[in-house]
Amino acid sequence: MKDNNKVFWKGVEELGNSPEFVKNAQNEFPEFLPLKNSSEESNGTDRRDFLKLLGFSVAAVSLAACEAPVKKAIPYLNKPEEIEPGIANYYASTFVDGGEYCSVLVKTREGRPIKIEGNKLSSVTKGGTNGRVQASVLSLYDTARIQGPLIKGAAATWADLDKQVGVQLGAIAATGGNIRIVSPTILSPTTKKAIAAFKAKYPSTEHVQYDANSSYGILKANQTSFGQAVIPSYDFSKAEVIVGFGADFLGTWISPIEFVSQYADTRRLSKTKKTMSQHFQFETALSLTGSNADYRQPIKPSQEGLFIAELYNKIVSSKVSTTPVKNDVLDKAAAALLKASNRGKSLVVSGSNDVNVQILVNEINLALGNYGTTISLATPSFQKQGNDEAMNTFINDAVAGKVNAVIFYGSNPVFDHARGAELAKALSSVSLTVSFADRVDETAALTKFVAPDHHYLEAWGDAEPRAGFYSLGQPSISPIFKTRAAQESLLLWSGNSGDYYEFLKSNWISSILGGASWDQALQDGVFEPKNKSGVEVTASSFDRSAVEAGIIKNYPANTSGIELKLYEKIGLGTGSQANNPWLQELPDPISKATWDNYVAVSASYAKANALEQGDRVAVKSANYSVELPVLIQPGQAGNTVSIAIGYGRTHVGKCGDGVGKNVYPFARFVDGSVLDFVTGVSVTKLGGDKYPIAQTQTHHTLMARPIIQDALLSEYINDPSAGRFKPTVSTPDGKKAPALVDIWKDQHHQPNHLWSMSIDLNTCLGCGACVIACQAENNVPVVGKKEVLNAREMHWIRIDRYYSSDAEPTKTGEYFTSDAEGIGYGTLEIPSENPQVTFQPMMCQHCNHAPCETVCPVAATTHSSEGLNQMTYNRCIGTRYCANNCPYKVRRFNWFKYFDNEEKFDKNVAMNTSLGRMVLNPDVTVRSRGVMEKCSFCVQKIQEGKLKAKKEKRHIVDGEVTTACAAACATGAILFGDLRDVEGKVYQERNVHNPERTYTVLEELNVQPNITYLTKIRNISKA
Structure with missing residues (x-):
C-alpha cells in the first residue's frame, strides 16, 4: 500500500503480488491448505453454493449453535471465607x-486461577507482562504434567521415593561420591538457602547453574574488568543514544519486561516533549529490537566482534589492532x-x-561515562x-563416569544444551538420577526418580x-x-523439616525484612528496601593483547560461506512452555508464523539459490544437521540463515x-x-512438496489503503501534524467538495460514557503480550495449525506488522492496481533487504458509523449507548455479512466448536480437556460453531467497574476500568478510558498532549471509530 510517498507491505506475498496471494485476497472463503498426508478435503465454496447450504444443512448448524450447554449450579456446603x-x-x-522474572497478580474465580496481571508495585517490571507470563496460567492445567512421583517410570508413593533416594544419597556421601544439582538461574534466595542446607548434609555436592540462552560472557567480562562476576542493571529510560549489537533487549535479552518500559519512556512524544532517543541496532536476524530501531544494519555473526x-577504536583513545570496518551506520552511531x-x-x-567482545563493550560504556x-x-x-564452564565440566565429568548422583532442578539439559546428546548417554552410568520436572521431559525420561515440583501458581x-x-x-x-x-524434597533429604512455607517465612523475617511486616510484604508481593548498598565502578583493567587475539581468532576479516545464527523467539522462548497452545499459536512479531520454526533467509539469498517460501532445506554444520522449511525474511543479513531455539521437543506433551x-x-x-552462531554451514535444497508455514501476516489485508502514518522527528518538530494523511473529497474538476452523507443514526450523544482507546505507534513495540492477555480474558479459542493455514485464527486483537520503503516500486510483468483495472499477477520490485518496520495493534474499532451493523439481517451486532459495538451471540446466525462489510477485517467466525475435543484439532488439547477448561473466564460466553465474535472492549470488565462504582455511590475513576490488552502492555502504548472524562488519559492524549498526531485508520470511510492512533515518528536524519 502507498501512503505519504511511502510503500507499505505486510509480507513477501503481498510485495510480490503472487497469484496465490491475489487469489486468497479476493476469495471470500479461502481454500483449505491441507498439510501433507492430511485427509482433510478442500472446502473452497463459492458464494452461490454457500447460500444453498445456508438454506439447508448450515441452517440446522446455526440453530444448533444457539443451544447453550447444560450448566449445573452446585452450592458450597462449607464455603471458604475468602471466596x-x-x-x-x-x-x-x-x-x-529460569532467569525470567515478573511480579504478578493472579486473578482467581471460585478458587481457579484464570488470568495473570502485572503487579504495578514492582519497580522492576512496573505492572508489565509478556506473552509467556500471560500464558503461564494455562500451563497450570496441562494434563501432560506428572500426577505424582515416579520410580523408574512407574507411579510410586512419596514415602517410597524419599526412602530410596535417602538411602542412595547416604551411601554415595559415605564414600565421598560426587553429587551435582543442575539448575537454570536460581533467583530465589530461600531456594539457595535450601540448597545450602542440602550441601551441608552432603558436602561433596556442587550446584551447577546454566542458562539455555546464556549470558555467561557478560559475567566473565565483568569479573575481568571490574572483579565482579555479575550482570549489571541497565536503565534505558536515561539513554538518549542506544547502540545494540545482537541484543534483543525488547524481546528476549536478560530482562525484556523491564527494558521495554524504560525504552518506551524514551520514545514517547507530546506537545511538551519533542525529544526521543536515537537507536542504532546491528544484528543478523530481524529481531523485535531491530524492528524498532531508527537505524538498523544487518551484519553477519562473524562480523560482530x-x-x-x-x-571501541572510535570512542576510546587507546586502540585495539583489529581489521578496520567501514560502515556509515557505525559512523553515525559513533558520532x-x-x-x-x-x-x-x-x-x-x-x-x-564472547568474553572479549563484552570486555570491549565495558570499556566503551566506561569511556562514555555511562556507569552510574x-x-x-x-x-x-x-x-x-x-x-x-561449570556446566561443560559437569558434562565432561558425567561422560567420564565421575558423577555419582545428579539432581535436575527445573532444568532439561538433554534438550536445551548443546551437549545434550552426550549427557543423555552418560546418565545411564550415574548411580542416582533425580528430576524435579513437572512432566517426563527429555531429561526426566532418563532419570530413575522423578519428584515432580509444583506449578508456580501452586x-x-x-x-x-x-x-x-x-x-x-x-x-x-x-x-x-x-x-x-x-x-521441600531437598530439605527432607537433608534431614530438615519439609515445611517450605515456614522455612521461607523464617528466612524472610531473619534475613530480608529487617523488621518490616511479613503480612504487608505478602500482600504487596514485593519488598524493596530504600537503602541499597553497592559502590559504582569508576575504573577497569584488562589484557588488551589477549582481547585483540581473541577478536582476531573468532572474528576473521573475510569470511566465506553461509553462517547460522540461533535466536530465541518472543513467544516460545527457550521451549520450557512448548506444550502451551496459546504460545504455539501466537504469531511471531516479525515473521507472523505460528506452530513452527524455520530457516529464515534473505530475499537475495533465496533468489541466488533458487529457493522459494516453503522449500525444504537441510542445514548442516560439522557436527549436526536439521531439515526445515525456508521462510524468506526481509532484514536477514546476506549469506546468513537464522533458526529459532525452543522447538523440536519430544517429551513435553501432545501439543508441543x-x-x-x-x-x-x-x-x-x-x-x-557457548556461542550461538556457526560459520561454514551448508544449506541444501531438498526435493518433495513445499512445507506450508502457517503465517498470519496477509490473512486480513486491508487492500492497499493508507493505514500507517509516519514522519521523521525533524518534520514533527517543525509540524506536529507531519505524516498525517488527510483525506479529501472533491469533484473531478477540483471545485467545491460535496457534503458527506450519513446513512447511520447519529451515535455521538452518549450521555454517560463513551469508551475509547488511543494507541501510540511510537511505543507499541509489537511484543504480542496483549494478544495472549485478550485470549485469556475473553476465552478466545486455539484453532491449530491446519486452521491457521486456512486463515481461521480467532485472535480478537492482532498486531499487524508492516514493512516500508522509501523506494518507488518497479512494476514488472502484467501488473494492475487493486483500485483501477483489477488485480494482475505482476511483481513489485522494491528493495526489501532492510526495510523499516511498523507495528499496529488492530482490533474491532467500535465505529460510531459501524458498517457491520447495517448489514446484519438479525441485528446481532448493535451499537450501545456507551459507544460499544456489541455482539449478541445467541442471535447470530452466521451469515458473515458483518465480516465482509468490516473494512478492518477484525471479526472472527467460528467454523467449528473449537473448544470441543474433536480429533481434527489435535493441537488444541490443553484446552480440550475438563482440566483445561478450568482456565475459562466465567464472565465471558464460550462461543459455539456458527457464531461471529470480535473485540468487545472487555465489556465484562466495564460492567464490573460500573457496578463497583455504583455500589460505592461514586463515579468511575480514570484507569479503574481497562481492557486486558491495555493492562498487559508494559509500555503503556494502549490507553483505554471514558472519552467523556475530560481529565482522563484518553481524552488528554487526543485533545491535549497529541492532538496533531491523532488519526483514525481509514478516516476517508467516515465510519468514525472509537479507536485512534498516534503517528509513528522516527529519529532519522534526512538524507
Missing part, C-alpha cells in the same frame, strides 16, 4: 522461569555517542556471549547466573531479580496433582511434541562460553 461466588480474588505472586572493536551533550546519557549493549547513570554494577541483575516462592529488590510468590490454588515443592526441530546442538563451546 464469594461471582467475585474475583487477586493474589500477589511471582512468575519465575569487528564492528564492536571498530566502535551520536561522542556528542558532548550525550555523555552519561548513552548505552551500548551486546548480546554476544544508564548502567550500574552497584545494584546488579541476578537474572542470568549460568556458568557455561507454590510458595520468592525471587531477587536485582540486588535488594525482592518479591514473594504464594499459592493461588491447592496442588492439582500429587506434586511437592522441590525445596514434534513441532519444529531442535537446534540447540548447533551451538559451539568456544573459549569457555
